[in-house]
Amino acid sequence: MIFNYGNVLVFAIAATLFVTVTMLVSRLLQPSVYDTEKLTSYECGMRPVGSAWVQFSIRFYLVALAFIIFDVEILFLFPWSVVFTAAGLAALVKMGIFIAILLLGLAYAWQRSDLDWVKQVMSPEEGSF
Amino acid sequence: MSLESGAHTVIWYCFAFLTAGSAAYVVLTRNIVRAAFALVATFIGVATQYLFLQADFLAAAQVLIYAGGITVLLLFGVMLTHRVQGMEMRLEPVKAVPGVLVALGFLVAIGAAISRADWHLVTPVDSSGTTALVGEAIMTHHLLPFEEISVLLLVVLVGALFIARPGHSQSAGEDE
Numbered sequence: 001m002i003f004n005y006g007n008v009l010v011f012a013i014a015a016t017l018f019v020t021v022t023m024l025v026s027r028l029l030q031p032s033v034y035d036t037e038k039l040t041s042y043e044c045g046m047r048p049v050g051s052a053w054v055q056f057s058i059r060f061y062l063v064a065l066a067f068i069i070f071d072v073e074i075l076f077l078f079p080w081s082v083v084f085t086a087a088g089l090a091a092l093v094k095m096g097i098f099i100a101i102l103l104l105g106l107a108y109a110w111q112r113s114d115l116d117w118v119k120q121v122m123s124p125e126e127g128s129f
Numbered sequence: 130m131s132l133e134s135g136a137h138t139v140i141w142y143c144f145a146f147l148t149a150g151s152a153a154y155v156v157l158t159r160n161i162v163r164a165a166f167a168l169v170a171t172f173i174g175v176a177t178q179y180l181f182l183q184a185d186f187l188a189a190a191q192v193l194i195y196a197g198g199i200t201v202l203l204l205f206g207v208m209l210t211h212r213v214q215g216m217e218m219r220l221e222p223v224k225a226v227p228g229v230l231v232a233l234g235f236l237v238a239i240g241a242a243i244s245r246a247d248w249h250l251v252t253p254v255d256s257s258g259t260t261a262l263v264g265e266a267i268m269t270h271h272l273l274p275f276e277e278i279s280v281l282l283l284v285v286l287v288g289a290l291f292i293a294r295p296g297h298s299q300s301a302g303e304d305e
Contacts, residue, residue, distance in 0.1 A: 005180055009140065062293055064205045069286040071198040075190050076278070079264030091268050094276070101279040105286035114290050 062114045066106070073102050141181055148174025165203045172196040185258045 041048045080095050109115055151170035158164050172195040179188035267275040 058209065058293065061202075061205050061209060062290060064202050065289045065293060066286060068194070068198040068202060069282050069289075071194055072282055073279070075193050076267070076275070078189060079186065079260045079267060081264075082261045083264035083268055087268050094268060094272060097276055098279045101276070101283055102286075105283045108287055109290050112290070 059114075059116075062109075066109055066115075069105065070102070073099065144174055144177040144181075148178065161207050162204070165200060165207060168203065169196050169200050172200070183259070186260045186263050189260070 037043055076098065077095070080091060084091050148171055151167045151174060154167040155164045155171060158167065172191060176188040176191035176196070179185070179191060
Protein backbone atom coordinates (compact mmCIF):
# COMPACT_ATOMS: atom_id res chain seq x y z
CA MET A 1 0.00 0.00 0.00
CA ILE A 2 2.81 2.34 0.90
CA PHE A 3 4.25 1.82 -2.56
CA ASN A 4 1.17 3.49 -4.04
CA TYR A 5 2.96 6.62 -2.94
CA GLY A 6 6.09 5.58 -4.77
CA ASN A 7 5.05 7.62 -7.79
CA VAL A 8 4.35 10.63 -5.56
CA LEU A 9 7.86 10.22 -4.17
CA VAL A 10 9.32 10.01 -7.67
CA PHE A 11 7.48 13.21 -8.60
CA ALA A 12 8.79 14.96 -5.48
CA ILE A 13 12.35 13.86 -6.14
CA ALA A 14 12.14 14.84 -9.81
CA ALA A 15 10.75 18.29 -8.92
CA THR A 16 13.47 18.87 -6.33
CA LEU A 17 16.21 17.71 -8.70
CA PHE A 18 14.83 19.88 -11.51
CA VAL A 19 15.17 23.01 -9.39
CA THR A 20 18.53 22.17 -7.82
CA VAL A 21 20.16 20.99 -11.07
CA THR A 22 18.92 24.07 -12.94
CA MET A 23 20.25 26.39 -10.24
CA LEU A 24 23.54 24.51 -10.09
CA VAL A 25 24.07 24.55 -13.87
CA SER A 26 23.19 28.24 -13.95
CA ARG A 27 25.68 28.88 -11.14
CA LEU A 28 28.42 27.00 -12.98
CA LEU A 29 27.85 28.51 -16.42
CA GLN A 30 27.08 32.13 -15.64
CA PRO A 31 29.80 34.75 -15.93
CA SER A 32 30.14 36.51 -12.60
CA VAL A 33 30.25 40.25 -13.22
CA TYR A 34 29.35 42.37 -10.22
CA ASP A 35 27.47 45.59 -10.65
CA THR A 36 25.42 47.44 -8.08
CA GLU A 37 22.78 48.12 -10.73
CA LYS A 38 22.03 44.38 -10.79
CA LEU A 39 20.99 44.45 -7.15
CA THR A 40 18.13 46.89 -7.74
CA SER A 41 14.58 45.62 -8.12
CA TYR A 42 14.20 46.99 -11.65
CA GLU A 43 17.31 47.58 -13.72
CA CYS A 44 15.41 50.05 -15.86
CA GLY A 45 12.35 51.55 -14.29
CA MET A 46 11.29 53.16 -11.09
CA ARG A 47 13.66 53.35 -8.17
CA PRO A 48 12.13 51.41 -5.28
CA VAL A 49 11.39 53.58 -2.27
CA GLY A 50 12.14 52.26 1.16
CA SER A 51 12.52 48.67 2.25
CA ALA A 52 10.54 45.73 0.97
CA TRP A 53 9.91 44.72 4.59
CA VAL A 54 7.00 47.00 5.30
CA GLN A 55 4.26 46.33 7.80
CA PHE A 56 1.34 44.68 6.05
CA SER A 57 -2.18 45.93 6.43
CA ILE A 58 -4.35 44.13 8.97
CA ARG A 59 -6.79 43.37 6.15
CA PHE A 60 -4.46 40.74 4.74
CA TYR A 61 -4.90 38.90 8.02
CA LEU A 62 -8.68 38.95 7.70
CA VAL A 63 -8.42 37.44 4.23
CA ALA A 64 -5.99 34.79 5.55
CA LEU A 65 -8.41 33.90 8.36
CA ALA A 66 -11.24 33.44 5.88
CA PHE A 67 -8.87 31.39 3.70
CA ILE A 68 -8.16 28.93 6.54
CA ILE A 69 -11.86 28.36 7.14
CA PHE A 70 -12.53 27.59 3.49
CA ASP A 71 -9.35 25.49 3.36
CA VAL A 72 -10.94 23.20 5.95
CA GLU A 73 -14.13 23.16 3.87
CA ILE A 74 -12.15 22.07 0.77
CA LEU A 75 -10.60 19.28 2.85
CA PHE A 76 -14.05 17.81 3.47
CA LEU A 77 -14.81 17.95 -0.24
CA PHE A 78 -12.13 15.29 -0.86
CA PRO A 79 -13.82 12.30 0.88
CA TRP A 80 -17.17 13.52 -0.36
CA SER A 81 -16.01 13.53 -3.98
CA VAL A 82 -14.66 9.98 -3.62
CA VAL A 83 -18.06 8.59 -2.56
CA PHE A 84 -20.16 10.99 -4.65
CA THR A 85 -20.81 8.69 -7.61
CA ALA A 86 -22.04 5.93 -5.30
CA ALA A 87 -24.11 8.15 -2.99
CA GLY A 88 -25.69 10.29 -5.71
CA LEU A 89 -28.23 13.08 -5.17
CA ALA A 90 -28.49 12.69 -1.39
CA ALA A 91 -24.76 13.38 -1.04
CA LEU A 92 -25.15 16.49 -3.20
CA VAL A 93 -27.89 17.82 -0.90
CA LYS A 94 -25.86 17.03 2.23
CA MET A 95 -22.79 18.80 0.91
CA GLY A 96 -25.01 21.64 -0.29
CA ILE A 97 -26.21 22.20 3.29
CA PHE A 98 -22.59 22.11 4.50
CA ILE A 99 -21.45 24.71 1.98
CA ALA A 100 -24.58 26.85 2.43
CA ILE A 101 -23.93 27.21 6.17
CA LEU A 102 -20.36 28.28 5.45
CA LEU A 103 -21.52 30.70 2.76
CA LEU A 104 -23.40 32.54 5.52
CA GLY A 105 -20.00 33.36 6.97
CA LEU A 106 -18.75 34.62 3.63
CA ALA A 107 -21.89 36.73 3.26
CA TYR A 108 -21.28 38.13 6.75
CA ALA A 109 -17.69 39.06 5.89
CA TRP A 110 -18.82 40.59 2.61
CA GLN A 111 -21.62 42.56 4.21
CA ARG A 112 -19.31 43.93 6.92
CA SER A 113 -16.88 44.93 4.10
CA ASP A 114 -14.08 42.77 5.50
CA LEU A 115 -13.32 41.59 1.98
CA ASP A 116 -12.82 45.11 0.61
CA TRP A 117 -9.35 46.03 -0.45
CA VAL A 118 -7.39 48.65 1.45
CA LYS A 119 -8.87 51.98 0.48
CA GLN A 120 -6.31 54.17 2.20
CA VAL A 121 -3.13 54.47 0.16
CA MET A 122 0.04 54.54 2.24
CA SER A 123 2.37 57.44 1.67
CA PRO A 124 6.03 56.48 1.01
CA GLU A 125 7.08 57.89 4.39
CA GLU A 126 4.65 55.65 6.18
CA GLY A 127 5.51 52.65 4.07
CA SER A 128 9.25 52.74 4.59
CA PHE A 129 10.24 51.32 7.91
CA MET B 130 14.58 -8.14 5.55
CA SER B 131 13.32 -8.03 2.02
CA LEU B 132 14.43 -5.47 -0.52
CA GLU B 133 11.08 -3.68 -0.37
CA SER B 134 11.02 -3.25 3.39
CA GLY B 135 14.69 -2.22 3.28
CA ALA B 136 13.93 0.59 0.83
CA HIS B 137 10.91 1.44 2.96
CA THR B 138 13.15 1.87 6.00
CA VAL B 139 15.67 4.00 4.11
CA ILE B 140 12.92 6.31 2.80
CA TRP B 141 11.43 6.52 6.30
CA TYR B 142 14.79 7.61 7.73
CA CYS B 143 15.19 10.24 4.99
CA PHE B 144 11.82 11.81 5.85
CA ALA B 145 12.40 11.48 9.58
CA PHE B 146 15.68 13.37 9.11
CA LEU B 147 13.88 16.03 7.04
CA THR B 148 11.23 16.44 9.76
CA ALA B 149 13.62 16.58 12.69
CA GLY B 150 16.21 18.70 10.86
CA SER B 151 13.76 21.35 9.71
CA ALA B 152 12.16 21.39 13.17
CA ALA B 153 15.61 22.01 14.68
CA TYR B 154 16.16 24.82 12.16
CA VAL B 155 12.86 26.42 13.22
CA VAL B 156 14.11 26.50 16.81
CA LEU B 157 17.69 27.52 16.11
CA THR B 158 17.43 30.18 13.41
CA ARG B 159 17.38 33.81 14.38
CA ASN B 160 15.37 34.92 11.37
CA ILE B 161 11.67 34.54 12.06
CA VAL B 162 10.69 34.44 8.36
CA ARG B 163 13.15 31.61 7.67
CA ALA B 164 11.74 29.80 10.71
CA ALA B 165 8.24 30.08 9.24
CA PHE B 166 9.40 28.63 5.91
CA ALA B 167 11.32 25.82 7.61
CA LEU B 168 8.08 25.02 9.43
CA VAL B 169 6.56 24.15 6.02
CA ALA B 170 9.19 21.42 5.61
CA THR B 171 8.39 20.16 9.11
CA PHE B 172 4.67 20.00 8.35
CA ILE B 173 5.31 18.13 5.10
CA GLY B 174 7.63 15.75 6.95
CA VAL B 175 4.89 15.04 9.50
CA ALA B 176 2.50 14.43 6.59
CA THR B 177 4.87 11.77 5.20
CA GLN B 178 4.91 10.12 8.63
CA TYR B 179 1.11 9.93 8.43
CA LEU B 180 1.49 8.29 5.02
CA PHE B 181 3.82 5.70 6.53
CA LEU B 182 1.08 5.01 9.09
CA GLN B 183 -1.41 4.54 6.22
CA ALA B 184 -3.43 7.59 7.24
CA ASP B 185 -3.62 9.21 3.83
CA PHE B 186 -6.58 11.49 4.55
CA LEU B 187 -4.78 12.84 7.60
CA ALA B 188 -1.69 13.43 5.47
CA ALA B 189 -3.75 15.39 2.95
CA ALA B 190 -5.25 17.40 5.82
CA GLN B 191 -1.77 18.09 7.18
CA VAL B 192 -0.48 19.38 3.84
CA LEU B 193 -3.62 21.37 3.00
CA ILE B 194 -4.27 23.01 6.37
CA TYR B 195 -0.89 23.18 8.09
CA ALA B 196 1.60 23.48 5.22
CA GLY B 197 -0.84 25.55 3.15
CA GLY B 198 -3.00 27.51 5.56
CA ILE B 199 -1.40 27.85 8.98
CA THR B 200 1.92 28.87 7.42
CA VAL B 201 0.24 31.66 5.47
CA LEU B 202 -1.40 32.83 8.68
CA LEU B 203 1.95 32.68 10.51
CA LEU B 204 3.74 34.63 7.77
CA PHE B 205 1.01 37.28 7.76
CA GLY B 206 1.34 37.46 11.52
CA VAL B 207 5.07 38.04 11.11
CA MET B 208 4.56 40.63 8.38
CA LEU B 209 2.01 42.48 10.48
CA THR B 210 4.55 43.22 13.17
CA HIS B 211 6.54 46.41 13.18
CA ARG B 212 10.14 46.47 11.99
CA VAL B 213 10.31 42.83 10.97
CA GLN B 214 13.65 43.41 9.24
CA GLY B 215 15.71 44.14 12.31
CA MET B 216 13.86 41.69 14.49
CA GLU B 217 15.99 38.78 15.63
CA MET B 218 14.98 36.15 18.06
CA ARG B 219 16.99 35.82 21.21
CA LEU B 220 18.71 32.48 21.48
CA GLU B 221 20.60 33.03 24.72
CA PRO B 222 19.56 30.70 27.52
CA VAL B 223 17.32 32.68 29.83
CA LYS B 224 16.67 30.11 32.51
CA ALA B 225 19.19 27.37 31.83
CA VAL B 226 18.74 25.14 34.88
CA PRO B 227 14.91 24.94 34.87
CA GLY B 228 14.97 24.53 31.10
CA VAL B 229 17.37 21.60 31.22
CA LEU B 230 15.35 20.03 34.03
CA VAL B 231 12.09 20.31 32.08
CA ALA B 232 13.74 18.92 28.93
CA LEU B 233 15.27 16.00 30.83
CA GLY B 234 11.99 15.26 32.58
CA PHE B 235 10.20 15.25 29.25
CA LEU B 236 12.88 12.96 27.79
CA VAL B 237 12.48 10.52 30.70
CA ALA B 238 8.68 10.58 30.38
CA ILE B 239 8.82 9.90 26.64
CA GLY B 240 11.49 7.23 27.07
CA ALA B 241 9.43 5.50 29.75
CA ALA B 242 6.35 5.60 27.54
CA ILE B 243 8.28 4.16 24.59
CA SER B 244 9.92 1.39 26.61
CA ARG B 245 6.70 0.37 28.37
CA ALA B 246 4.49 0.45 25.30
CA ASP B 247 3.35 -2.85 23.90
CA TRP B 248 4.58 -2.56 20.33
CA HIS B 249 2.91 -4.68 17.72
CA LEU B 250 4.51 -5.24 14.37
CA VAL B 251 1.72 -4.96 11.85
CA THR B 252 2.19 -5.95 8.26
CA PRO B 253 0.78 -3.22 6.00
CA VAL B 254 -2.62 -4.20 4.71
CA ASP B 255 -3.36 -3.65 1.06
CA SER B 256 -6.06 -1.02 1.35
CA SER B 257 -7.22 1.58 -1.10
CA GLY B 258 -6.82 4.36 1.45
CA THR B 259 -8.93 5.92 4.14
CA THR B 260 -10.46 8.79 2.14
CA ALA B 261 -13.35 6.73 0.78
CA LEU B 262 -14.03 5.34 4.27
CA VAL B 263 -14.12 8.87 5.69
CA GLY B 264 -16.43 9.91 2.86
CA GLU B 265 -18.83 7.05 3.58
CA ALA B 266 -18.77 7.83 7.29
CA ILE B 267 -19.56 11.53 6.96
CA MET B 268 -22.33 10.86 4.43
CA THR B 269 -24.09 8.15 6.46
CA HIS B 270 -23.53 7.49 10.17
CA HIS B 271 -21.76 10.73 11.03
CA LEU B 272 -23.80 13.13 8.94
CA LEU B 273 -24.90 15.29 11.88
CA PRO B 274 -21.34 15.81 13.22
CA PHE B 275 -20.29 16.60 9.65
CA GLU B 276 -22.93 19.32 9.33
CA GLU B 277 -22.04 20.55 12.80
CA ILE B 278 -18.47 21.07 11.56
CA SER B 279 -19.78 23.69 9.14
CA VAL B 280 -21.63 25.45 11.96
CA LEU B 281 -18.44 25.36 14.04
CA LEU B 282 -16.42 26.77 11.15
CA LEU B 283 -19.04 29.49 10.67
CA VAL B 284 -18.76 30.46 14.34
CA VAL B 285 -14.95 30.52 14.06
CA LEU B 286 -15.05 32.65 10.91
CA VAL B 287 -17.48 35.20 12.31
CA GLY B 288 -15.67 35.31 15.65
CA ALA B 289 -12.24 35.68 14.09
CA LEU B 290 -13.41 38.41 11.74
CA PHE B 291 -15.05 40.22 14.63
CA ILE B 292 -11.96 40.11 16.83
CA ALA B 293 -9.49 40.95 14.05
CA ARG B 294 -11.44 43.86 12.63
CA PRO B 295 -9.58 47.16 12.76
CA GLY B 296 -11.02 49.37 15.46
CA HIS B 297 -12.20 46.52 17.62
CA SER B 298 -9.23 46.90 19.94
CA GLN B 299 -6.66 49.65 20.21
CA SER B 300 -3.76 47.55 18.97
CA ALA B 301 -5.65 46.39 15.91
CA GLY B 302 -6.81 49.84 14.90
CA GLU B 303 -3.38 51.24 14.08
CA ASP B 304 -3.60 51.21 10.34
CA GLU B 305 -6.91 52.99 10.09
